[in-house]
Amino acid sequence: MDVNGKVALVTGGASGLGKATVESIVAAGGKVAILDMNEALGQALAEQLGSDNALFVATNVADEASVEAAVKACLEAFGAIHICCNFAGIGNAIKTVGKQGAFPLDQFKRVIDINLVGSFNVLRLAAEAMAKQDPIDEFGGRGVIINTASVAAFDGQIGQAAYSASKGGVVGMTLPIARDLASYGIRVNTIAPGLIDTPLLASLPEEARQSLAQSVLNPKRLGQPEEIASLAMHIIANDYLNAEVIRMDGGIRMQPR
Numbered sequence: 001m002d003v004n005g006k007v008a009l010v011t012g013g014a015s016g017l018g019k020a021t022v023e024s025i026v027a028a029g030g031k032v033a034i035l036d037m038n039e040a041l042g043q044a045l046a047e048q049l050g051s052d053n054a055l056f057v058a059t060n061v062a063d064e065a066s067v068e069a070a071v072k073a074c075l076e077a078f079g080a081i082h083i084c085c086n087f088a089g090i091g092n093a094i095k096t097v098g099k100q101g102a103f104p105l106d107q108f109k110r111v112i113d114i115n116l117v118g119s120f121n122v123l124r125l126a127a128e129a130m131a132k133q134d135p136i137d138e139f140g141g142r143g144v145i146i147n148t149a150s151v152a153a154f155d156g157q158i159g160q161a162a163y164s165a166s167k168g169g170v171v172g173m174t175l176p177i178a179r180d181l182a183s184y185g186i187r188v189n190t191i192a193p194g195l196i197d198t199p200l201l202a203s204l205p206e207e208a209r210q211s212l213a214q215s216v217l218n219p220k221r222l223g224q225p226e227e228i229a230s231l232a233m234h235i236i237a238n239d240y241l242n243a244e245v246i247r248m249d250g251g252i253r254m255q256p257r
Contacts (some may be wrong), residue, residue, distance in 0.1 A: 001082065001083075001136065001144060001236050001237060001239060002081075003028040003029060003030040003233065003236055003237070003238070004028060004029030004030065005029060005030070005056055005082045005084060005126050006030045006031070006080075006082040006136075007030065007031045007032075007033070007078040007079070007081050007082050007083070008022075008025045008030055008031070008032045008033070008081075008082065008083035008084070008085060009032070009033045009035060009055070009070070009071070009074050009081050009083070009088055009122070009126055010022050010025070010032055010033070010034060010035065010083050010084075010085045010087065010133065011035045011059065011061050011085070011086050011088035011118075011119075012035075012036060012047045012054075012086075012087035012088035012089065013026055013032065013034035013035055013036050013037070013042070013085075013087065014034060014036035014038045014041035014042040014045055014254050015036075015038065015041055015198075015199055016087070016196075016198040016199055016200075016225055017087045017097070017148065017193065017196065017225050017228045017229065018036070018085070018087035018088070019041075019045060019210060020083055020224075020225035020226050020229035021087065021228070021229040021232045022045065022054070022231070023049070023229070024035055024226075024229040024232070024233050025083070025233070025236075026049050026054060027092075029133065029238065030053075030083070030232065031052075031053050031054070031055075031077075031078045032049070032054050032055070032077070033054075033055045033056075033057055033070065033073065033074035033081075034046055034054060034055065034056045034057070035057050035059035035061070035067075035088070035122070036056070036058070036088070037058065037059070037060065037088075038126060039056075039058050042056035042057075042058065043056050046215075051185065052256035055073065055074065055077045055078070056145065057069070057070040057073045057074070059095070059117070060115045061086075061088045061114060061118030061121060061122050062114050064122060065172075067121050067122050067125050071125045071126060071129055075129060079145065080129075080133055081129045081130055081133075082128050082130065082133075082142070082143045082144070083144055083145075083146075083236055084122065084123055084127070084130075084143070084144075084145045084146070085125035085146045085148075085232060086118075086119040086122055086145075086146065086147045086148055087148050087254065088114065088118060088119075088121075088122075089114060089115045089118075089148065089161070089166075090110070090111055090114050090115065090164075091111065091115075091163040091215075092111060092159075092162060092163065093159035093160065094106055094107060094108075094159055094161075094162070095109045095158065095159050095161075096161055097147055103161065103162070104156070107162065107192065108161070108162045109132070109167075111162035111163055111165075112162065112165060112166050112169070113168035114166075115117065115167065115169075115170065116165075116166045116167075116169040116170060117149050118172075118183045119148075119170055120173065121189055123145045123147065123188075124244075126143075126145065127143070127145065127181055127184070130143035130184065130186050130234040131181075131184040131186065132249060134226070136184055137239070138186065139240060140185040141185040141187075142184055142185040142186055142187075143184075143185070143186045143187070144186065144187045144188075144189070144235065144236050144237055145177070145181075145186060145187070145188045145189070146189055146190070146191060146232050147152075147170050147173075147174065147190045147191070148190070148191055148192075148193065148238070149167040149168075149170040149171045149190050149191070149192040150163070150164075150167040150172070150192055150193060151192055151193070151194045151247060151249050151252065151254055152164045152167050152254065153167035153168040153170070153171045153192060154168075154171075154192070154247075155253055155254035156168075156236065156254070157218055157254055157255070157256060157257055158256055158257045167192070170190055171190060171192065171245050172188045173216065173242070174188055174189065174243060174245055175180050175223070175243045178242055179242035179243070182242075187239070187241070187242040187243075188242065189235050189241060189242065189243070189244050189245070189246065190242060190244070190245040190246070191231055191232065191235075191245075191246055191248060192245055192246065192247045192248065192249070193223065193228055193248050193249065194216070194223060194247070194248065194249025194250055194251070195212050195213070195215070195216060195223060195252065196222065196223040196224070196225060196227075197222040197223065197224055197225070198225060199217070201222060205216060208238075209222065209228060215252060215255070216249070216251070216252045217250055217251030217253075218250060218251055219250060220250075221250075223248065223249070223250060227248065228248060233247055244248065
């Protein structure tokens with residue numbers, strides 16, 4: 001798919017991986033609806049990119065009405081949705097049983113609700129809009145969906161039960177959703193990032209950041225959001241890439257702690 005002239009919907013688009021992808025899509029000639037809970041950052045990014053290219057919609061990905069409104073706003077502003085990128089997500093670090101007792105169930109459910117249910121909520125409504133559009137190529141292609149998992153889906157560390165379960169769910173639904181949407185010409189792929197230099201890691205002490213960087217196989221550094229965005233752009237462009245989960249992690253295999 002040629003991004004030029006196409007419309008993308010990007011969750012978590014106000015910062016980190018989402019922001020880098022938003023900027024890459026606009027730079028390639030696309031238009032983007034930025035879905036995020038952070039209104040200050042989202043509005044600032046949309047204004048920076050220009051109203052002809054970007055729209056910010058305050059969105060709770062786990063809320064059906066909120067996402068329905070966001071999809072509607074995107075369609076009204078830009079007339080279509082060709083690309084859906086799910087980057088919104090949260091995490092926590094709580095042991096199954098710790099000094100404070102058992103893992104609080106509400107905190108487990110919250111991570112699942114945002115990371116897994118939220119991703120499905122957005123992609124199902126975006127796919128519904130895509131399915132109603134005319135094909136954009138001779139093979140009936142209508143769109144592409146990119147979800148975000150994590151290496152924690154495969155190498156979950158101590159305290160990552162909720163996060164790993166949510167990201168494992170994203171991995172597990174990649175193939176069946178790709179099969180579900182094949183008849184509509186919609187591709188579905190998942191990126192599983194490793195240690196990426198997002199605002200979360202930027203808040204760590206420099207000694208901790210360097211220790212994490214040295215744990216990467218090669219190159220021994222943290223990944224950059226722009227590198228994830230570059231992979232997302234390739235997935236969009238390569239029409240034969242479908243139903244895949246791609247680790248982008250410098251070869252790292254996470255240790256128990």
